[in-house]
Amino acid sequence: MRKRWIALVMAAVMSVPAGLLAAGTQNKITYDMNNSPINGTYKEPSKSGAKFLGWATTKEKADAGTVDFNATPEDKTNASLNGIGSGQTKTVYAVWQEGNAKYAVALYGIDQDTAKMDGGSYTHTMTFGPATGGNYVTSHKDAHIALSAETADDKCIHNHSWDEIIALCRTNPHVFDKCVESGCTKTVNLDINDTLKGGGWQDGYLSDETGDGPAMLYKELHDEFRVWQPGTESGSYQYGDNTGGYPASRIRAVLNGYDWTSDGSHGNTTDLTRANQKYVYTRSDESSNTGWNWRTADLTDISTVTSDNCLLSCFPENLQAAIVPKAVKSDTVYNDVSGNNVTTWDKLWLFSGKEMWVDSGSDNDAIRPNEGTIYDRITKQGITTSSHAGNKGYYFYTSGSTAYGNTDYWWLRSPNRYIRRYAYNVSISGDWIRDYTGGSGDAVAPGFVLGK
Numbered sequence: 001m002r003k004r005w006i007a008l009v010m011a012a013v014m015s016v017p018a019g020l021l022a023a024g025t026q027n028k029i030t031y032d033m034n035n036s037p038i039n040g041t042y043k044e045p046s047k048s049g050a051k052f053l054g055w056a057t058t059k060e061k062a063d064a065g066t067v068d069f070n071a072t073p074e075d076k077t078n079a080s081l082n083g084i085g086s087g088q089t090k091t092v093y094a095v096w097q098e099g100n101a102k103y104a105v106a107l108y109g110i111d112q113d114t115a116k117m118d119g120g121s122y123t124h125t126m127t128f129g130p131a132t133g134g135n136y137v138t139s140h141k142d143a144h145i146a147l148s149a150e151t152a153d154d155k156c157i158h159n160h161s162w163d164e165i166i167a168l169c170r171t172n173p174h175v176f177d178k179c180v181e182s183g184c185t186k187t188v189n190l191d192i193n194d195t196l197k198g199g200g201w202q203d204g205y206l207s208d209e210t211g212d213g214p215a216m217l218y219k220e221l222h223d224e225f226r227v228w229q230p231g232t233e234s235g236s237y238q239y240g241d242n243t244g245g246y247p248a249s250r251i252r253a254v255l256n257g258y259d260w261t262s263d264g265s266h267g268n269t270t271d272l273t274r275a276n277q278k279y280v281y282t283r284s285d286e287s288s289n290t291g292w293n294w295r296t297a298d299l300t301d302i303s304t305v306t307s308d309n310c311l312l313s314c315f316p317e318n319l320q321a322a323i324v325p326k327a328v329k330s331d332t333v334y335n336d337v338s339g340n341n342v343t344t345w346d347k348l349w350l351f352s353g354k355e356m357w358v359d360s361g362s363d364n365d366a367i368r369p370n371e372g373t374i375y376d377r378i379t380k381q382g383i384t385t386s387s388h389a390g391n392k393g394y395y396f397y398t399s400g401s402t403a404y405g406n407t408d409y410w411w412l413r414s415p416n417r418y419i420r421r422y423a424y425n426v427s428i429s430g431d432w433i434r435d436y437t438g439g440s441g442d443a444v445a446p447g448f449v450l451g452k
């Protein structure tokens with residue numbers, strides 16, 4: 001009987017000692033010639049505050065979050081480990097997910113957004129948004145070029161850690177030009193806090209998440225934090241109220257915090273939300289996704305969502321430090337350029353109709369004249385108001401022990417022009433549709449801009 005030895009050396013232990021196997025500890029598993037394990041033990045590493053995802057064959061891949069294989073004795077036939085001869089060992093690297101949720105993003109444009117640096121000057125920017133158009137829930141979009149084939153001016157975001165992407169953004173972000181049209185994806189690890197989880201959040205929804213994660217946040221946030229703006233009056237306006245537009249919306253406060261300042265450097269609205277939020281359309285049973293009805297008067301006061309516990313605060317610290325405020329253009333008063341429409345400076349924001357379809361020059365109800373400009377990603381991928389599958393967003397859920405990804409609606413920041421109770425979203429097919437602003441059935445898919 002021929003024996004093979006496999007050593008899984010925990011190369012990541014140097015920087016993550018808590019709870020791990022001791023540095024240099026090896027997993028040795030003996031296999032017979034049919035690749036069936038006959039003895040040995042395999043210990044999955046653990047680390048406080050992080051989830052072990054699997055193994056990578058290089059440290060660079062591990063840093064970028066790329067899993068090559070999940071090593072269990074049964075996975076010995078995996079190509080990454082096959083071919084190891086008798087007595088030989090192979091070093092592999094642990095891949096960790098920090099936090100409790102993932103958000104898959106793609107590159108929308110380079111040097112396209114006007115951004116305001118805190119204490120710095122304008123250099124380069126990279127704009128990210130949801131990794132729409134593919135099922136990025138249980139998979140990911142491969143790098144457009146292999147790490148080994150990268151050159152000084154052609155690199156892929158999927159191959160690099162956020163620290164590396166941030167550093168390159170400051171010097172020459174155009175090394176990532178091809179990622180825009182290739183749709184390459186990247187994971188943002190989130191650490192959703194108890195406030196945003198609310199009462200209905202279930203770890204089980206996320207436990208089997210693989211790939212780069214879902215392209216929008218749905219189960220990750222309690223339903224009351226997915227409403228655009230709850231209703232404030234009975235009657236038809238219990239369905240929501242878009243008065244004041246995106247700058248005054250509850251969902252904007254969820255992204256950046258109710259206390260997001262309105263001094264000249266950050267924003268220029270003080271009326272983030274109205275106080276008398278009463279009506280939200282939600283589920284009575286979060287776990288079974290059933291029982292849709294109107295719930296009244298028991299929403300968490302949005303003023304308790306601050307910069308300390310808003311969605312931005314759930315981002316990794318290195319990203320929080322590198323994200324700069326973008327000029328978010330609202331068109332609350334349709335096509336009014338006399339000063340009624342404000343520009344807010346936000347770090348997380350929702351896309352507009354104008355920014356999501358390449359033929360958005362034809363202004364209409366959902367595509368408002370003053371809500372920004374089209375991104376290169378949309379242009380290069382040819383996403384139009386008649387060919388829009390590239391805008392489909394996916395969310396994640398589990399049923400029993402099986403993980404699923406489903407396409408669903410995701411919010412835009414564009415209010416309906418004529419009827420107060422509506423705002424727009426991207427539909428399950430990738431075009432637009434209106435929904436009650438007080439509805440919680442739409443997902444949140446924020447954009448952000450990296451800068452200096």
Ligand SMILES: [Zn+2]
Nearest residue numbers: 144156179184
């Ligand atoms: Zn790429």
